[in-house]
Amino acid sequence: MVFGHIPYDEIPNNDSRASSTKRVAPELESRLASPTDRVAAFIADLVILVPLITLIASPFRRQALEAQLLENSEGWATAYFLGIGASLLAYLAYQTIFLTLWGATPGKRAIGIRVEPLWEDRRKPRALAAFMRSFAICLEALCLGLPWVAVFGNVRRRPFHDRVGDTVVVAVRTNRAAGPPTVAEVSMASGVVAASLFVFAFLLSVQLVRLKSGMDAEALIADLEETGGLCAPVGDAYRKWIPPSGEEKPTRVSVALTLFQAEEIDDECLREEAEFSLWGSTDKATGYLARGLSESNDSDVAEEYFEKVCTTEPDSDACKAVTILDTPEVSEDPIEAKTAESDRENVLDAMASSLDSSSAPYLRVLFVKHFESQRRDERVLDMLEALPPHRALAYFVSSERSRALWKLDRKTEARLAMRATTEVAEPAQRVEVTRWFCDNETMSSGCSTEAKAACDLLGAVVDQNEVFLGEAGTAVTYLRGESCSERLTEERLSDLEKKFSNDEDAKSYVKALSSLKKDEILEATRLLREIASGENKSGPFFIEANARLTELASSADELKGVRDAWSQSDPTQAGWGFLGRRLMERYNALKAYSETVSVGTKLAENDGIDRLAARPMIVATYRSGQVGRTLSYLEKLGQVPTLESLTRDRAPASDPDSFNEVLFEILSKDQSRERAK
Secondary structure, three states: OOOOOOOOOOOOHHHOOOOOOOOOOHHHHOOEEOHHHHHHHHHHHHHHHHHHHHHHHHHHHHHHHHHHHOOOHHHHHHHHHHHHHHHHHHHHHHHHHHHHHHOOOHHHHHHOEEEEEOOOOOOOOOHHHHHHHHHHHHHHHHOOOHHHHHHHOOOOOOOHHHHHHOEEEEEOOHHHEOOOOOHHHHHHHHHHHHHHHHHHHHHHHHHHHHHHHHHHHHHHHHHHHHHOOOOHHHHHHHHHOOOOOOOOOOOHHHHHHHHHHOOOOOHHHHHHHHHHHHHOOOOHHHHHHHHHHHOOOOHHHHHHHHHHHHHHOOOOHHHHHHHHHOOOOOOOOHHHHHHHHHHHHHHHHHHHHHOOOOOOHHHHHHHHHHHHHOOOHHHHHHHHHHOOOOHHHHHHHHHHHHHHHHHOOOHHHHHHHHHHHHHHOOHHHHHHHHHHHHHHHHHHHOOOHHHHHHHHHHHHHHHHOHHHHHOHHHHHHHHHHHHHOOOOOHHHHHHHHHHOOOOHHHHHHHHHHHHHHOOOHHHHHHHHHHHHOOOOOOOHHHHHHHHHHHHHOOOOHHHHHHHHHHHHOOOOOOOHHHHHHHHHHHHHHOOOHHHHHHHHHHHHHHOOOOHHHHHHHHHHHHHOOOHHHHHHHHHHHOOOOOHHHHHHHOOOOOOOOOHHHHHHHHHHHHHHHHHHO
């Protein structure tokens, strides 16, 4: 009997050991500690215990966070439960040691109460009793402390843990003692227990209903994934998705949108997820957004869905995504167009800065792509850092990070990131990232050691699966890498010619490489011009042939054909900017600075000037006396080497028209002017 009235001088059968009935000293019952003193003592002990337990559990918390970042569920569970175990042992040791030695914890001593054995003539409980009492308190915590309500109902104010340890809590000073519970206290305790049991039964029944419906929904989703009605990769990513600490897990369609923007799933997969989301009436705004993006081939239909997004939830993350995706009409007035673009960028900057851990992950992926298109690579890195760690996004994050680092001229970090990317990438993805680096390394430094390393990585993947050579862009980069390779023998060239026997442009390009290998420049030039003047003026071999002709030109006049072909070709085609930069570099080498500026101006109008193109423009504008434009392009570079580092690294026979030499001159003059002032 927990809450019933018990005579003070009689020990009931259910509150005794198996031995005969005993009596308790009357003075013990007259010194019972009040519930308020017990609560105050508990709070005082918490003040000591919380920092202690936090310190003990901190190594396990760190391990759990590291495992979460690495998506190591087993490591996370191990660290989590070890942390709980260590905290539990610390609490048990604290209670057991203090109760055994002094009969009171520091909190109880501060308030003026103590724990004494009920049946023994002792002032302190034995170690086993103290341990059992402490362990019972932990069990009470699992019941949300409800058994502790017995201090208002039991005649000796003994809740569950005091019964387990055969103890009673008494006041040290008699003026602080409380008597047995009153009838009002007993009634209140009974009411609290009854209400708690009712609430527990209600919540349990609700959870059982939810569990059943959840199991039905999971079975339906699993069946749809198996039959193709839903996208299995999205389901796999959604089940493994770990949200930031304290945040809700994103919806399934939100995960699908994130994977779609990261190019991990296709239009059809996204359409299936959008239809399921709209059918289930969950996250409608995101469902409309996904449905619109899946209609990439029908802009009118996509626009209708985008309008529904902001009509349904104007303040949602999905509506923000529509703002990012929206491309306003460009005014014919250049000044108005520039002002409108600047205003739009300010709005998007403010939106990007307002994102927090609760924002939908697809927003950050969209901003990565937007800032990449604007060549704002520092912002790209910021967005990538804030993306939640997830295996499904590992390739996207790693590859985008390596490219952004390269564009920021942090090439050593970029190369390390690229190699890390190849570790988590599928073969097709490895081809994509190594091809990009092979292209840019060879364009930046020719057949340098770093360029050869990147191209060798591409070659290793392609050699294992030659189906990748069916894509012309990959074939061009592969052959460019081969031309840098020391294994490019006559036998190797013959093998390459056989590989591309069905592609006339590729076969002619291999023959041109063979002629270059033999120093037959005229024959190589003839073959390259055949490719450049062929019918396909938008393919990778057209760009590559012109780039090779650019390298072979010995005068500005010889570049006229390449320049004309480049000017007349489509600026939106892949490689157009690459060829423009090659022309700029070659014109600089031939000291035709006005031609460099002309090509750079056209490049800026169509493809924009990135860091790679800014360098030859700085040299050309400075050497042609356009210092104002030189300074504007220096601003595009952002961080540049210092005069001290340039002086230290300067070679005795440096090319006077190299970027570093021009920069050395500019910085030296600036320093001289400062000294003159």
